[in-house]
Amino acid sequence: MSSRSRACDTCHLRKTRCVREDGKERCVLCTFHDLNCTFARRPTPRRHQQRQRRAHGHGHRQQQEAEENLLTPVQTFDAVQAQSHQTQEFEVPDRQQVSPVLSQAETSTTASHPNEQVRISTPPAAAYPSILKDTLGLDPTTHAEYVGSTDYRDPILLDLRCSDSVRRINDRTLFLIHPDEHTTSEARRIADVDSVEAAVHPVGHILVDLYFRFVHPSFPILHKDVFIAKHQISHRHFAPSLLTAVYLLALDWQLHDSLLASGGIQRRPDAAALERLAEATLEEDMRRPKLEWEIGLRRRLGWALYMQDLWAAFVYGRPLLLHNDDWDVRPCSSSDFPEYAKEEEDSATTTTTTTTTGSVPASTGWLLFLRHIELSHILREIMCKYYTTAATRRDGSLDNMGVVAAVDLAKPIIARLRQWQATLPDELSFTASASQPRRPLCASASLHLAYHAVIIALYRALVRLLTPGDPTPPSLHAAVRTAARDKVQAAVELLGSMQPEHTAAFWGSAASHQVAMIGGFAGLLWATAETAEEMAWCAARVEDLKWALKVRGAGAPFARQALRLLEREIGGLTVDYMKGPGVLDEREWVMEQDHASVR
Incomplete structure (x- = not known):
């Protein structure tokens, strides 16, 4: 067996595939660990040759038995x-x-x-x-430590160190290997x-x-x-x-x-x-x-971490840990999803495909993951423009631009969200038909819930800006609140139309807070309503949302958690605040506190 067709000594000991790029003298593993790519070790002997050697005598029986133990699968x-x-x-x-x-x-x-x-x-x-x-x-x-550009250990000085612990990947990336x-x-x-x-x-x-x-x-x-x-x-x-x-x-x-x-x-x-x-x-x-x-695994993991950080910061009201200025992960492609390529090969060799009950095709999961990433980019833009400290503080960007400019700032984002929804493939559409008794799981319901949560995040920021006494045109004030109620209605209808194939699918950790955000936004509209009719409408939507969660909570953990959040933080909304001057003062106090938190 030639040295080019078998693993080098390092890969042989680690039992890994020996990968050598064209024109390179050392394999990938030896290059990373800065080792010589040698072929001094003999290839692993075949098992029948081992048995022949053991038959020659009993002088080295113990040593041979030890070798056999190491080679036995x-x-x-x-x-x-x-x-x-x-x-x-x-x-x-x-x-x-x-x-x-x-x-x-x-x-x-x-x-x-x-x-x-x-x-x-x-x-x-x-x-x-x-x-x-x-x-x-x-x-x-061993484990690796990334050396950043501002680290006290300058990468140029580390390059001068004759040590096996320094690993440079390219001209911008350097690691230290520690035991x-x-x-x-x-x-x-x-x-x-x-x-x-x-x-x-x-x-x-x-x-x-x-x-x-x-x-x-x-x-x-x-x-x-x-x-x-x-x-x-x-x-x-x-x-x-x-x-x-x-x-x-x-x-x-x-x-x-x-x-x-x-x-x-x-x-x-x-x-x-x-x-x-x-x-x-x-x-x-x-x-x-x-x-x-594996670069595909690192890229999938990187974007999953990107989305997790974004949604966690949003639903818990915390600062982001990852920022676009320091984010240099390339977008995912089909080559980063090995099962997608395998599914395409299988579909090319077979005329019919069958889906196991409870399973989702790999191509659908791939599209779902990519669309979640796209939606996360839109949410990040909303957070940066409407929720950061620079935007919400006194004399911040929102305070300086005013309500009219803030609404104009939202129009390109609204158009981007509409375009995102209009270009969803058929595999990710949301269907609530109950005509078939048994259907495969629909994993796209979580994507549509996230979409409504992003829209509500935008309109919640706009509603908070509509404080009494501001010189906001009445037509603009009414248009924003009408659109906000429409978004609440659409989100509640989404939850109310979910079938078992939707709720039984996988839901991420942010799903329960996304649902609670819908109820919280209805509560904000209720607290800032100017008529008893609007208050009653908002209270009814919260009750509809809680009912939808109650009837689905037995089979959906995210629904149970969302219901607990709603009951604990929002409770029941009534129109009693419109009765009597004493309670009306309390309602005005609630409104004032909400507006003060924005200012």
């Missing part, structure tokens, strides 16, 4: 689960009892069951499914991931299947085929925080699995234990970040 995770039925519990080492001298070789043979030794460590490269040969591995004992804090970091990781698996044993593979049926199509961050292939080999291939997140999200769809729904297992997944492990392991992962190699 590990049991698949399904086989491990089948053996585990012979025992009552899935025992794992405690997080506080990991030996500080436990080596990586020892952890690879740690018993996960009390009566047997089960190897669930990293297998030889030959034992991997072919899909895993297209991925690059990570160093389990993990503790020598037991890998042993601790294995103990943690075993604890995660113990919390869901023996239904871990079922939860993974549920995750990729219901969550992943609407939130396509992970590489589905790679994750499933690794999980079939061993749960120890994952960071504990990642595996915990997958299991926790999948628990919301337990009723969609016959075994979990029927209660046919003795031990149900321990959600409380998973939540505790998620908090503990995520904190440790943040101290030792492991950067993924």
